[in-house]
Amino acid sequence: MSTTTPLAPTAAASPSAESAGSRLIWALRDCWTIVLQEFTHLLRQPSTFAWQIGFPVVMVLMFVYVFGSAMDVTGQGAGEGYVDFAMPGMFAMTMALGFMDTAYAVTHNKEKGFMDRFRSMPMSGSAPVTGRAVSDVIRAALDLAIIAGVALLIGWRSGGSLQATLLAFVLLLWLRLALIFLGIYLGLCIKNTETAGMLFAVAFPLGFISSVFTPPEMMPGWLGAIAAWNPVSSTATAIRELFETPGIEYLEPAYWIDGHALIAAIIWPAVIMAVFLPLAVRQFRSLSR
Amino acid sequence: MTDQPAVQARGLVKRYKNKTALDGVDLEVPRGTVHGLLGPNGAGKTTTVRILSTLTDADEGTAEVAGFDVRTQAREVRRRIGLTGQQTAVDDLMTARQNLTMFGWLFRLDKAAARRRADELLEVFGLTEAAARSPKKFSGGMRRRLDLAASMILAPQVLFLDEPTTGLDPAGRREVWEAVRSLAASGTTVLLTTHYLDEADKLCDRISVIDQGRNFIEDTPAGLKRRIGDERLEAVVSDPAELTRLAGVVTRVLNLQPDLEQTEARLSVAVQDGVSALTAVAAEIRAEEIDVADIGLRRPTLDEAFLHLTSRPQTTSEETR
Numbered sequence: 146m147s148t149t150t151p152l153a154p155t156a157a158a159s160p161s162a163e164s165a166g167s168r169l170i171w172a173l174r175d176c177w178t179i180v181l182q183e184f185t186h187l188l189r190q191p192s193t194f195a196w197q198i199g200f201p202v203v204m205v206l207m208f209v210y211v212f213g214s215a216m217d218v219t220g221q222g223a224g225e226g227y228v229d230f231a232m233p234g235m236f237a238m239t240m241a242l243g244f245m246d247t248a249y250a251v252t253h254n255k256e257k258g259f260m261d262r263f264r265s266m267p268m269s270g271s272a273p274v275t276g277r278a279v280s281d282v283i284r285a286a287l288d289l290a291i292i293a294g295v296a297l298l299i300g301w302r303s304g305g306s307l308q309a310t311l312l313a314f315v316l317l318l319w320l321r322l323a324l325i326f327l328g329i330y331l332g333l334c335i336k337n338t339e340t341a342g343m344l345f346a347v348a349f350p351l352g353f354i355s356s357v358f359t360p361p362e363m364m365p366g367w368l369g370a371i372a373a374w375n376p377v378s379s380t381a382t383a384i385r386e387l388f389e390t391p392g393i394e395y396l397e398p399a400y401w402i403d404g405h406a407l408i409a410a411i412i413w414p415a416v417i418m419a420v421f422l423p424l425a426v427r428q429f430r431s432l433s434r
Numbered sequence: 435m436t437d438q439p440a441v442q443a444r445g446l447v448k449r450y451k452n453k454t455a456l457d458g459v460d461l462e463v464p465r466g467t468v469h470g471l472l473g474p475n476g477a478g479k480t481t482t483v484r485i486l487s488t489l490t491d492a493d494e495g496t497a498e499v500a501g502f503d504v505r506t507q508a509r510e511v512r513r514r515i516g517l518t519g520q521q522t523a524v525d526d527l528m529t530a531r532q533n534l535t536m537f538g539w540l541f542r543l544d545k546a547a548a549r550r551r552a553d554e555l556l557e558v559f560g561l562t563e564a565a566a567r568s569p570k571k572f573s574g575g576m577r578r579r580l581d582l583a584a585s586m587i588l589a590p591q592v593l594f595l596d597e598p599t600t601g602l603d604p605a606g607r608r609e610v611w612e613a614v615r616s617l618a619a620s621g622t623t624v625l626l627t628t629h630y631l632d633e634a635d636k637l638c639d640r641i642s643v644i645d646q647g648r649n650f651i652e653d654t655p656a657g658l659k660r661r662i663g664d665e666r667l668e669a670v671v672s673d674p675a676e677l678t679r680l681a682g683v684v685t686r687v688l689n690l691q692p693d694l695e696q697t698e699a700r701l702s703v704a705v706q707d708g709v710s711a712l713t714a715v716a717a718e719i720r721a722e723e724i725d726v727a728d729i730g731l732r733r734p735t736l737d738e739a740f741l742h743l744t745s746r747p748q749t750t751s752e753e754t755r
Contacts, residue, residue: 151554152620154591171542178539186527189568258521262584265487265517266508266542306611433491 172269179276180283187284197246198288201239202295208358209299229390232301233313237381239288240321241352244328247281249341251332260432271422274429278325285321289314299338304389313384316410320380323414326421333428356381361400373400376413383410439500440592440623441486447494448481448647455481458495459646463625463640465591468618470638470655471627478647479627480520486625487517487594488673500591509595515595517583520600522577523584526570526612530561530580533569534587555583559613575606579637582613593617595626611636617678635659655660665708667692667715669729674699680724687714 187194213227254260254273263273303310335341354371355361356378361369371377383406402409441463448456457479462468471479484490488508497504519608522535531552536573538548556562559579566720569577578598585593598614599607614637618624628634634641635655643650643658651658667688671680678701685705688711692703705711708731719726 151551151558152586152617152622154589154620154622175540178536182525182528182536186525187533189527256521258519258523259525261484261489261519262517262523263540264489265512265515266537266540267512267542272540385462433489 168269172265172271172275175269175272176279179272180280183276183280183284199234199287200415201242201292203233204238204331205232205292205295205299212358226391228296228299228301229388230360230385231358232296233384233390234355234381234390235296236289236314236317236384237291237320237355237377238352238357239292240285240380241324241355241357241377242277242348243281244323244324244331245341245344245348246284247277247325247328248335248344249338251277251329252335252338252341255333256337264432274425277329278322280316281325281328282322285318286337289317292297292414294310300331303387304391305387309387309389313387316380316387319411319414320376321353323417323421326418326425330421330425330428333425333432338428351375351377361403370400373402376417378402379406379409379413382406438465439463440467441469441497441499443482443486443495443497444512445495446482446485446492446497448478448485448490455647456485456492458649459644459647460649461486461497463592463623465623466618468614468624468626468637469638470634470641471625471644472629472631472634472641473627473644473650473710474629477644479644481647482644482709483517483594483596483625483627484646487515488518504571513588514591516588518578518581518593518595518598522569522581524569526568528568529566530569530572531565531578533554534583535586537587543587551587554585558616559583560609573606574602575609578602578606578610582610582617586617590622592623592625592628593672595624595625599628599630606735628662638658643725644658648733665705665731665733666702667705667708667711667729668700668702668732669715669719670698670727671702672699672725672727673751676724679722680719680726682723683716683718683724687718699727705731720742722748 208231209228213231260273264270303313305313331347332341332346335344354368355375356372359372360374361378363369364372378401382403386406439460439462443459445755446456446459447454459478461469461471461482461484473479481490481545485492486497486504488504499511502510502514505510506755521739524530525536528536528603534552534555535548538551541544541548542608543551553562553565556565559582561576561580561583564572564576569580572580582595582598595614602610611633614624614626618637624637626634626637638655640652640654641658642652644680651661667684669678669680669684672694677694677696681692681694681701684690684701688703688705690703690705692701694701712729714732716729719729
């Protein structure tokens, strides 16, 4: 406490009137600051990142080599072509389960008093939400790159054109982006981080009752219908088409949505977002109640 | 402008589903003073601070902070306040300096200014040595100081501290007190909540006691202590049956009505001049030949103070947020 001058209150802080334009610029800047904060975490805690990415990598290896060897998805014998069938599913599942990380981070920030501090500051009110969304999408792109690397190592190849392959990855990120708002909404609703762990109960059916690992046609009728209409399945099926996964012709689309996977993979996330973006905003506002 | 109070609240009411957290709280804090909000858990201290720092909307009543309405001019208020909540809101995954720099950016300083301000605050709060370390490894007192530094980025006119020393060891509490004093000395208006009477006594110019969402008493620390009674004379009888007789002696000697705790065979009474009261009572006890297991003078705990002031058992419910 050598000097007191740096603490003396300022008479009036920065100009008060803000034009709409400068507001937008500040909103973007604040958003970027939150993104930088998230990436500082990543750099300072590479082990956490490794654990988070380790899960899908282990799942890839487990499903392809443990379960995959018993599964006949191409009609050419067990294990045949399963890598090509399962990999798009793995990509889709990683995107689908990502909302848990979002929810956990939001709950953590709320619990730690970060949300309160941010809300008591003159920063842009939307930045905690947009910053979260942007950094999670960047994170998801990193996740995809790593899993794709593992997939290439175990022999997966995209049969589609470069454009089609890129479009597939864009569709994956589109699904992840939509689910971020589900994650933010749930994260704001949940009381503490212990409860956030229980989201697995929601996440598992979302990830597994789908065409991710097993064609819905092979499931009992009613379950197959649920799996086929799961948004995760639409993305998985759409990217299988884009990757021109060998053997998918063998599976006659038994459900209407299966035949329209590409359009469904665009519309489903939009629907999810249309529902959960307003809900998340409402929940965020209700923090002041 | 200068004689306008830093904080002015009238008739704040806040209702939650199953309870009324605030039931008409008034508050006026002159500029440049340290004001304490004292009360048991659930009294409404945190709710009051949350309303004043724009985090929660009041159901009724108005509040102005630094001359701006907390509801309609929240943005203006936020430029002029700092908030240190109950949890230390610092990022454990960043260094102390990174924390302050990030908050600097969010307070809209440019890169160079944010770095300069971070270094300045690290020095003022005695954290320069620890600047490159994560607050995870800090002591409780250091974490709190970093937290305080983060709320001082813009050198706010009004600083809200919600239970700034709860959970700290004595050394940590002293560190935080020191920091709060130097903030106050530099002219910052401080509104702090606490349930430690000694903390309010050491830091505050004035204290508002609130209870069950209402203003109870407002006074200077000295005045408040006078009301509570500086010291209490306490005596425990060996035979509980003798308690009434002992009470009779105390009443006769001191002309005061003691509080009785039958189950513990204990009586206590607030006294002005402790030593002479103790001598007088002790002499009479000997003369009456009452068998006393323990007798002495004690400073009141806050629990007793509330018991005494509010004449009702203290609630044990959690602080409403």
